[in-house]
Amino acid sequence: MEKISSVQSSRVKAWQKLQSKKGRQASQTYLLDGWHLVQEAINHGGKLRAIMATTEQLAQHSEELPLGVPVFEINIEIAKKLSDLVTPQGIFAEVTLPVATRAPQFIHDGAWLFLDGIQDPGNIGTMVRTADAAGYAGVVFGHGTVDPYSPKALRAMQGSQFHLTLTVGDLKEWTAAFTQNDMNVYGTQLDKSAADLFTVPAQSQFALIMGNEGQGMQPELATMTTQNLYIPLTGQAESLNVAVAAGVAMFALKTR
Amino acid sequence: MEKISSVQSSRVKAWQKLQSKKGRQASQTYLLDGWHLVQEAINHGGKLRAIMATTEQLAQHSEELPLGVPVFEINIEIAKKLSDLVTPQGIFAEVTLPVATRAPQFIHDGAWLFLDGIQDPGNIGTMVRTADAAGYAGVVFGHGTVDPYSPKALRAMQGSQFHLTLTVGDLKEWTAAFTQNDMNVYGTQLDKSAADLFTVPAQSQFALIMGNEGQGMQPELATMTTQNLYIPLTGQAESLNVAVAAGVAMFALKTR
Structure with missing residues (x-):
């Protein structure tokens, strides 16, 4: 597990870009904020690219995280950069945008x-x-x-x-x-x-x-x-x- | 019509207090923000105590304001103090809280x-x-x-x-x-x-x-x-x- 401690990290900057539609279109991914949404992605076949969680959230949920998905330990300052909430829970997932074509x-x-x-x-x-x-x-x-x-x-x-x-x-x-x-x-x-x-x-x-x-x-x-x-x-x-x-x-x- | 140009005015401070429940309970009034809501109050018998509007809003709506209600001309800085919106319309009314007792x-x-x-x-x-x-x-x-x-x-x-x-x-x-x-x-x-x-x-x-x-x-x-x-x-x-x-x-x- 990689630990990220700087809000200046290139990974943090890349995740922050997912707050805009332009950023999501460029990477073809989006960000889930909070355990309930991350859990829905895990339980219902969401294509997870990465999970980012604070030490506290990892302690609570590490047993429930899927194998094979890279996990990043972050701190609360980074969590605040990734969230639009004043007090984010501290757990996120980057998920692949569905291929949105149906005829x-x-x-x-x-x-x-x-x-x-x-x-x-x-x-x-x-x-x-x-x-x-x-x-x-x-x-x-x-x-x-x-x-x-x-x-x-x-x-x-x-x-x-x-x-x-x-x-x-x-x-x-x-x-x-x-x-x-x-x-x-x-x-x-x-x-x-x-x-x-x-x-x-x-x-x-x-x-x-x-x-x-x-x-x-x-x-x-x-x-x-x-x-x-x-x-x-x-x-x-x-x-x-x-x-x-x-x-x-x-x-x-x-x-x- | 009274013109208020300072955000430090005691009237502005009193209206700002209406953003909290405590302030509304103390004065037994509340604040409407935007022409649509002010108009509803005028058309449906809301008890208006005051109308506050920017020069621009007064130019648009002065014909529609009821007689006998004090009108205050404010500026956009004051409008921003009274509103929780980033770009308020610039027209407000202070309205009496209804007497809320039904048996x-x-x-x-x-x-x-x-x-x-x-x-x-x-x-x-x-x-x-x-x-x-x-x-x-x-x-x-x-x-x-x-x-x-x-x-x-x-x-x-x-x-x-x-x-x-x-x-x-x-x-x-x-x-x-x-x-x-x-x-x-x-x-x-x-x-x-x-x-x-x-x-x-x-x-x-x-x-x-x-x-x-x-x-x-x-x-x-x-x-x-x-x-x-x-x-x-x-x-x-x-x-x-x-x-x-x-x-x-x-x-x-x-x-x-």
Whole structure:
């Protein structure tokens, strides 16, 4: 086991670069922060490149670390450089980014969530976690949706990236391919000219599109769906948080 | 209109104190940050004590400000002192805290959300916003739930505090009084020995309890409910974000 004690170490500098999308794209890896997320990667086949842990964290978890993955002992100053938290736990893993290509024309089943221009990393992570919990097959990040491998998105995701397919794609292509394959694609709108979500029968092979927090779906995409749905709001709030709306719609649409 | 140009002004110092619960309790007021929230207060009968705005914001909104409320012209340095955002919009209102007493024994209708030990201000605000959107009558904050008038909670709330009743209470008292009044009180648990949420018929007079992010409901409260419910999770995620779970349950339980 290598011990790193300087925040100036080239390894530390390389790991710090994983805080940005650019850095993650360059190395094709991302960073997990905290034991819960590291454990999810270990238990669910995440491709670990390195584990970094303070002396204290190593004492707690060394028995549970997988063989064959390089382990680096770090100190709390380094942990603070690697984390965006004020008081990081002190254990991290560098994990390979999944190869994110799926051809939608070959998909014929499962419930899918399409994200069109979602901007908040916390919303992204929460929606992936909810899709996992609701038994969805995968989440497709449309162009314009923020990267799901940022520290904040991963924290909200709680390890769900290891449980279902995450991929990037052109949502117009995905929508066209799904409808071609006789899978319904449901858009969501605030517009009451759309159909009431709760009138649609639950099903097992379809896609649900959630749009941008402020603007909703791209207008062109909205014209390509099987049907657009709204959640009936009976109070005075004009809208829901997008992650809450996604949760309500995901559970309502999918056969349980 | 008074113009304030020093961050050392006693008024600025008094407004800054509203960032903490202690400060809000002492003055019995809280601070709204940004035009959207100030506008909600103006349009929905919020009791405004003062409006503070930069020259630029005054130019945009002076026509829309209510008569009889003192307006203070501030600069961007002061705006930054009053806000927890890096780039505040530059318009604020000081608003009277609602008198938060409702006696549950006199409540005989409506859908109510009880929050038992919720810790994250963003979750609190999102749940109030969702309760409003779903047409709930009110939200009761149990002891141990964080204060709903923090800047972060208010931002997630989006002005919904002006649309429904928010009150603080002992949830055991509320649960006992509601069941006494023949209103169902539903707890939520991760435990599959509880009943499947989606098997409960939608209704219009009841309470739903959401428990702490990590620990769930207090065990004693769980024994006092009409029934405890779980959301059937068919994937690998062990739980949902509490605000998402609340959204799914609020829409499933309430007659639309």
